[in-house]
Structure formats: C-alpha cells, structure tokens
Amino acid sequence: METLRQILSPDFLLRNSVYTSVLIGFACPLVGVFLVLRRLIFMGVALPQISSTGVAVALSLPLWLGLDLSGHDSQSTHMLAFAGSIVFTLMAILVLAFLERRGRGLPEGRLGTAYVVAAALSILLLSKNRYAELGWLDLLKGEIITVSNFDLTLTAIALALVLVVLGLFHKELMLVSFDRTLAATLRKNVVFWDALTYLLIGFTVSMAVLSVGPLISFGFLLIPPLTAHLFARTMRQFTIFASVIGGVASFLGFWIAYQWDLPVGPTDVVLLGIIYALSFAVKKTTLLFRPKSPV
Numbered sequence: 001m002e003t004l005r006q007i008l009s010p011d012f013l014l015r016n017s018v019y020t021s022v023l024i025g026f027a028c029p030l031v032g033v034f035l036v037l038r039r040l041i042f043m044g045v046a047l048p049q050i051s052s053t054g055v056a057v058a059l060s061l062p063l064w065l066g067l068d069l070s071g072h073d074s075q076s077t078h079m080l081a082f083a084g085s086i087v088f089t090l091m092a093i094l095v096l097a098f099l100e101r102r103g104r105g106l107p108e109g110r111l112g113t114a115y116v117v118a119a120a121l122s123i124l125l126l127s128k129n130r131y132a133e134l135g136w137l138d139l140l141k142g143e144i145i146t147v148s149n150f151d152l153t154l155t156a157i158a159l160a161l162v163l164v165v166l167g168l169f170h171k172e173l174m175l176v177s178f179d180r181t182l183a184a185t186l187r188k189n190v191v192f193w194d195a196l197t198y199l200l201i202g203f204t205v206s207m208a209v210l211s212v213g214p215l216i217s218f219g220f221l222l223i224p225p226l227t228a229h230l231f232a233r234t235m236r237q238f239t240i241f242a243s244v245i246g247g248v249a250s251f252l253g254f255w256i257a258y259q260w261d262l263p264v265g266p267t268d269v270v271l272l273g274i275i276y277a278l279s280f281a282v283k284k285t286t287l288l289f290r291p292k293s294p295v
Contacts, residue, residue: 003255003258003259004255006258007254007255007258014258016147016148016149016151016152017147017254017264018251018254019147019152019156020147020151020152020155020211020212021212021216021250021251021253021254021264021268022247022250022251022254023155023156023159023211024155024159024208024211024212024216024217024220024246024250025220025224025246025247025248025249025250025251025268026243026244026246026247026250027159027162027163027204027208027243027246028204028208028217028220028221028224028246029220029221029224029225029228029242029243029245029246030162030163030166030204030239030242030243031162031166031200031201031204031205031221032044032220032221032222032224032225032242033225033228033238033239033242034173034177034197034200034201035201035221035222035225036222036225036226036229037174037177037178038177040097041222041226042111042112043093043096043097043111044218044221044222045111045115045218045222046092046096046111046112046114046115046118047089047092047093047201047202047205047221048205048208048209048214048215048217048218048221049114049115049118049119049122049214049218050088050089050092050114050115050118051085051086051088051089051092051205051206051209051214051217052085052118052119052122052209052213052214053088053118053121053122053125054084054085054086054087054088054089054206055081055084055085055122055209055210056084056121056122056125056126057084057088057125058080058081058083058084058085059077059080059081059084059125059126060125060126061080061084062080075150078150078151078154078210081210082154082206082207082210085206085209085210086202086203086206089202089203089205089206090198090199090202092114093198093201093202094198096110096111096114097194097198119214147211151210151211154207155207155210155211158203158207159204159207161203162200162203162204165196165200166200169193169196170239172188172193173193173196173197173200174235175188175193176188176190176193176194176197177197178235205217205221208220208221212264212265213265215265215266215269216264216265216268216269218269219268219269219272220246220250220268220272223269223272223273223275223276224241224242224243224245224246224249224272225238225242226276227241227242227245227272227275227276227279228241228242228245229242230279230280230283231279231283245272245275246272249268249271249272249275250268252271253267253268253271253272254267254268256271
C-alpha cells in the first residue's frame with residue numbers, strides 16, 4: 001500500500017506519466033471499438049507502428065536538410081513529431097481502408113508487411129539520429145519515464161476533443177461501423193461518417209504513440225474492446241466496458257511496474273493479455289455450465 005500512496009501523491013515524481021497512461025487507457029479503447037466493429041483488427045496492429053515511423057521521419061528531416069535543432073525547445077520537437085505522426089497515420093489508414101474496400105489481395109499480408117517494415121524503419125532512422133537521445137527511441141520501445149507538463153496538457157486536450165466528437169456523433173459512428181447497409185438505407189452520409197471515424201482513429205493513434213509509444217497504443221486499442229465484447233450486450237455497454245477496462249488496467253499496470261521496477265509498456269500489455277485470457281475463460285465456463293433451454 002505504501003507504493004500506492006506514493007503514486008497517488010501530488011508530489012510523485014512520475015505523476016505525469018501516470019496521468020498520461022490513464023488518459024490513453026481510457027481513450028484508446030473508445031476508438032478501438034470501431035476497429036473491432038469494422039473487423040479491422042490487423043489495422044490496429046499496423047497503425048501505431050506506422051505512426052511511429054512518421055515520428056522518426058519527422059525527426060530525421062532536419063538532419064537530412066542540414067538543419068540544427070539543438071537550439072529548439074522540446075515543445076517544438078514534439079510538435080514536429082506530431083505532424084509527422086498524424087500525416088503518416090492518416091495516409092496509411094486511408095490507403096489501407098481503400099484497399100480493404102476494393103477486396104483485392106490479402107489484407108492480412110498488406111498489414112503485416114506494413115507493420116514489420118514500419119517497425120524496422122523507425123528503429124533504423126532513430127538509431128542514426130542524435131536527437132533520439134532525447135528519449136524518443138525509448139518511447140517507441142514502450143518505456144514511459146518522464147512526461148513534461150506540456151506533453152500531458154497536449155495529450156489531455158487532444159483526447160478531450162476526441163471524446164467530445166464521440167459524444168456528439170456516437171450513434172451515427174456506431175451505426176455506420178456496425179451496419180453500413182442499414183445506414184445507407186436510412187440515408188446517412190456513409191462516406192462522411194467513414195471519413196470522420198478514420199480521422200478520429202488516426203488522430204487518437206498519433207497522440208497515443210507520441211505519449212506512450214506504439215506498443216501500449218496497440219495494446220489499448222484492441223485488447224480492452226476484445227475483452228468487453230465478451231460480456232457487453234449493447235453498444236453502449238461495449239463502449240463503456242472497453243474504456244473502463246483500459247483505464248483501470250493502465251493504472252494497475254503502472255502500479256505493478258513501479259512496485260517491481262519493470263518497464264511500464266510491456267507490463268501494461270501483459271496485464272491486458274492476462275485480463276483478456278481470464279475473461280475468455282470465465283465466459284466459456286459460464287456458457288458451459290449454463291442450463292440449456294428445453295427444445
């Protein structure tokens with residue numbers, strides 16, 4: 001309990017890291033729900049890694065152009081990284097979604113290739129970039145050590161914007177993601193709501209990657225919605241359960257990592273995997289022993 005009191009203390013040295021992890025834990029599953037509904041789970045694997053490639057390319061551009069960033073503050077560097085992240089993420093999600101709709105080739109093959117190439121390219125670019133010493137390489141490996149007040153504020157504002165949009169247009173986004181045919185029958189602008197959904201996914205992924213790295217982003221995008229899907233009976237329950245699971249797991253993961261001196265990112269993802277496995281076992285056991293209705 002002493003460790004818990006330290007983490008909850010306002011003077012805790014890593015308090016910004018805790019707040020950021022919890023924010024990502026609550027927010028990422030909210031857009032991950034749409035990936036699950038659209039059966040684009042593999043896209044959730046590739047997008048965070050492609051986003052990290054955008055970060056690596058953006059941070060490498062000044063070196064390629066012969067510019068010196070040593071005199072710039074961390075805020076300018078962060079905004080440069082965000083620009084690269086959002087551009088690469090939105091381009092990737094639009095291209096991959098277009099190819100998915102065309103139905104040609106193997107979508108799993110495309111996404112798998114995009115993931116592994118993006119992962120390798122990110123490491124190669126940052127390993128030759130002296131600005132990677134600022135902590136970007138560690139971040140992309142899932143190590144959340146320090147988060148500045150500026151980074152925390154930017155993350156909170158961005159995710160609050162996502163929550164507002166989801167709150168205002170939740171029914172339309174859910175309808176188009178769950179049943180496009182019904183949405184078209186009801187004369188909904190399917191193209192517009194598709195574009196807005198992809199924009200929200202891309203924006204959230206970009207912010208998550210910049211805040212906690214691709215490893216945790218991927219984990220919180222998919223595992224909480226998959227876990228919630230086992231028990232939710234309505235779309236509202238699906239969304240709420242996924243967000244709560246992500247937020248609680250992010251805090252518990254940080255607590256465990258701090259207690260046992262473990263890296264936060266892998267700890268969070270492993271904890272989410274354990275929760276999913278236990279939930280799956282409980283669901284199957286419940287179905288096995290549930291009385292069968294008479295024919």
